[in-house]
Amino acid sequence: MVLPTITEDTIDLSPGDELILRFRNWEDYENLLSRRQDKAGLRIRYNAATRELRIMSPLPKHGKNADILADLVKALLRYQRKDWEAYTPITLKRVSKQGIEPDYCFYIQNRERILGKEEIDLEVDPPPDLVIEIDLTSATKPEDYQAIAAPELWIYRRSQLHIYLFDGQQYQESQTSVQFPNLDLKTFIPEYVDRGWQIGSSIALREFEQFLFAINERPF
The missing domain is CATH 3.90.1570.10 (tt1808, chain A)
Structure with missing residues (x-):
């Protein structure tokens, strides 16, 4: 099994994975969007009320x-x-x-x-x-x-x-x-x-x- 990975250069999730990052702000969300690059299949959500970032790789x-x-x-x-x-x-x-x-x-x-x-x-x-x-x-x-x-x-x-x-x-x-x-x-x-x-x-x-x-x- 490949674990989800986020670095300065890459975001890697296997199909079906969901990663939740807590206590994040709007700047964190925008940074993730810019770092997604060619991984257009990844879906990224942010909710300021919960301060959660969710990254999903659909099946x-x-x-x-x-x-x-x-x-x-x-x-x-x-x-x-x-x-x-x-x-x-x-x-x-x-x-x-x-x-x-x-x-x-x-x-x-x-x-x-x-x-x-x-x-x-x-x-x-x-x-x-x-x-x-x-x-x-x-x-x-x-x-x-x-x-x-x-x-x-x-x-x-x-x-x-x-x-x-x-x-x-x-x-x-x-x-x-x-x-x-x-x-x-x-x-x-x-x-x-x-x-x-x-x-x-x-x-x-x-x-x-x-x-x-x-x-x-x-x-x-």
């Missing part, structure tokens, strides 16, 4: 689940005839408060406000309308996004979709999505993510699009 399954789930969201947006801008990877920061890197995020209502921007600055730009986290080896808490204040947060964990809505102060768990209010996402999103593993991602996506077509009886 391959983590990336596949994120990819399938994002494809399902894009199908839903096409179904509703909505435009979007999607980001992965991305670092979202509220300076001296919170830094986090969601698995996927979508600008929908605020899409036009970030067009052409290579970096998102939450001091002037809106947060994503929807952020997605896949939990396998580590757990995401809604509080991890409280300073970011994205209107809607999805956490996919153990074949269950948890939906959280931001009320202006904190996240509240919800049975329905603001983005897709008339659909039972908590039932059929896990079904089609699991189908992606059973029959393949592209086939599961095609089945999902056919399902949406059937319930609406009109093409995309």
Whole structure:
């Protein structure tokens, strides 16, 4: 077994590892981001309230689940005839408060406000309308996004979709999505993510699009 290693020059974690550094400040977080270099697969989070830095190295399954789930969201947006801008990877920061890197995020209502921007600055730009986290080896808490204040947060964990809505102060768990209010996402999103593993991602996506077509009886 290879132990996690952090030096002045390198950050090495094996897939599935998570390293928590306590009693850290914002400068420590920014230093880690700059030292990550070509290890783009590493996810780094910072929460000023807990003073914890968390470094995670996702498993391959983590990336596949994120990819399938994002494809399902894009199908839903096409179904509703909505435009979007999607980001992965991305670092979202509220300076001296919170830094986090969601698995996927979508600008929908605020899409036009970030067009052409290579970096998102939450001091002037809106947060994503929807952020997605896949939990396998580590757990995401809604509080991890409280300073970011994205209107809607999805956490996919153990074949269950948890939906959280931001009320202006904190996240509240919800049975329905603001983005897709008339659909039972908590039932059929896990079904089609699991189908992606059973029959393949592209086939599961095609089945999902056919399902949406059937319930609406009109093409995309």
